[in-house]
Amino acid sequence: MPAPSLVAQTTYAELLERAANDAFQDAFADNGSFTAKSINGRKYWYFQTGTGADRSQRYVGPETPELLERIARHKEVREDERERRALVSTLVRSFSFPRPIPEIGDVIAALAKVGVFRLRGVLVGTIAYQTYAAMLGVRLSAGSLQTGDVDIAQFKNVSVAVEDSTPPVLDVLKEVDRSFRAVPHVSDGRRVTSYAAKGGLRVDFLTPHEGKETARPQKLPALNTDAQPLRFLDFLIRDPEPAVILHGAGIYVHVPAPARYAVHKLIIARRRPEGLAKRDKDLQQSEALLAALAEKRPHELKSAWAEAHGRGPKWRQxxxxxxxxLAASVRDKLLKTIGAPRSIIPDMDLSFDNPPARYDFSRDVVxxxxxxxxxxxxxxxxxxxxxxxxxxxxLGQDGRLQAFLKHRSRIEEIARAKYLSAPVDEPGGVLVKTSDVDSFSARRAPKRK
Incomplete structure (x- = not known):
């Protein structure tokens, strides 16, 4: 019988495909046709309805094999809402994957229906994080899943380029909850980047800052709203992945690639003041994802880390x-994945205080x-x-233990040098092998601080 995580991921993959087909079918009526445009050497598809002065085009997306297949199957896809609801129920009830509170689910469903994600909006924040449990087939701690916010991001240049738009955001939100109101921006009361409802539910729109950092809101014409510019956001929302929100029959959205999310949260956590609850939550989310990705998507994690690491000294710091x-076990798993030594971590060291030693017969080591x-x-x-x-x-076991005790100081220095200087081989530990004695006796470990 397949492992539970494999069954869960297979179920999720089926739901994702069905939700994508349904979102595509729902977005484009049958009385139109698909047409392509070449922009800067890349082909983009639009859905055209009407003729002459009544002709209009709606943005579909950049050409991919998956998109071409959906276009070909556009008139063949049948309604399967009941089956999708059953898949959502299985993922929630049988595998305990998280779902948003109903109010948030309804808001995301309304935004999806008017085209926010079709127009390349990206769901970020904790609601996006919730999708990674089913996507990766892992359990995520309940404390890191709670939120009352919906955060949506989009590149400003993308928002201009798609040449299509949703209805005004406030109109869409009021269809869900009449108490929604626009929240004037603190630096410019004429602009709106946030919308709030009674009870604390909030919807925020974000965009990467461009050039010199500024707090001034930026217009996102495709989403018919302003957005708050943020640093580091361009790294997070580049090359997003499709995902399903486990609400109703499943909501097809786009979220950051999980490796980018994990690295981004690591950076953002370090920028928040110590003791802030959001800082702890950022670290919990990053830690959980890094541990899962080191096992399930090591190449993606290594690539995302390398890209962020190459962006400059402030990013690296x-x-x-x-x-x-982070927990030492997760830290070491990441270092092993990227092939880096522990010495790159600030203030990292290994010390000894004459702890007891014993001979482990099962491993043949002291x-x-x-x-x-x-x-x-x-x-x-x-x-x-x-x-x-x-x-x-x-010598026997006792003799080997005595040999260790006699040469303990030197062996500990070799262990320290290997622990700090060598690429991580054993997360949470270090084994001095016979080849290490010459290698790490000659190589001086970083000086103690």
Whole structure:
């Protein structure tokens, strides 16, 4: 029988495909035709209705094999809402994947219906994070899933280029809840980037800042609203992925790639004041995703990390300082994925305070513990290393343990040098092998701080 996570991911993949087909079918009526335009060397598709002065075009999206297949099947897709509701129910009830509170689900459904995601809006924030549980087939802690906000982002140049638009945002939101009101921007009361309803529900629109940082709102013509510019957002929403919100029959949306989300949260957490609840939530979300991605999507994680790392010294500083705040096991998994040593982490060290040592017969090693930021580190030296370099050849277990104790200081320095300087091989630990004795005796570890 397939593993539960595989069954869950297969179920989610089927729901995603059906939701995508339904969103496409719902967006374009049968009394029209699809036409393509070439813009800057890339082909984009539009849906054309009417003729002459009554002719109009609606943006469909950039050409991809998946889009061409949907266009070909446009008139064949049948309504399957009942089946999709059953899939949503299975994912929520059988696999305990998260769903938004009903009020938020209704808001996202209304925004999706008028074309926010078709026009390349990207759902960001905790509601986007909720989708990664089913997408990756993992459980996410309940504390990191709670929110009363809906955050939607879009590139300003994309918003201009699509040549299509939704109805005014406030009109759409009032169809869901009449108490929604526009919230005047703090720096310019004539502009609106946020909408709030009674009870605390809030919808915010965001856009990457361009050039010199400014707090002035920017117009998003495709979404018929203003948006708050934010730093680092361009990295987050570049190359988003399709996802399904587990509400009703499933809502087809676009969310940041999970690897980008994890790295972005690491950066944002470091920019928030210590002790702020949002900072802790950012770290929880980043930590959970990094642990899952290191196992399930290591190449994507490595690529996202490399892109952010290459954006300059400030980015690197925030990433590494954020990484230092994570659990040691997750930190080490990431370092192993990207092939980096622990010494890149600020203030990283490994120290020893003469802890007890014992011989582990099952592994044929002498084990001892060290201390590093994040907790205890399981250290060991192999039997071959003791035999080849520390005079234990031909001795029994007690003799090997005594050889370790006699040369303890040197072995600990080798363990420290390997722990700090070598690419991570053993998350949460370090094993001194016979080949390490010469390699790390000659190589000096970073000086203690």
């Amino acid at each position: 925030l990433m590494l300082e954020g990484l230092a705040l 084990t001892f513990q060290g201390q590093a930021p994040g907790g205890a580190v399981n250290c060991a030296v192999s039997r071959e290393a003791l035999d080849d370099h520390f005079g234990a050849d031909g």
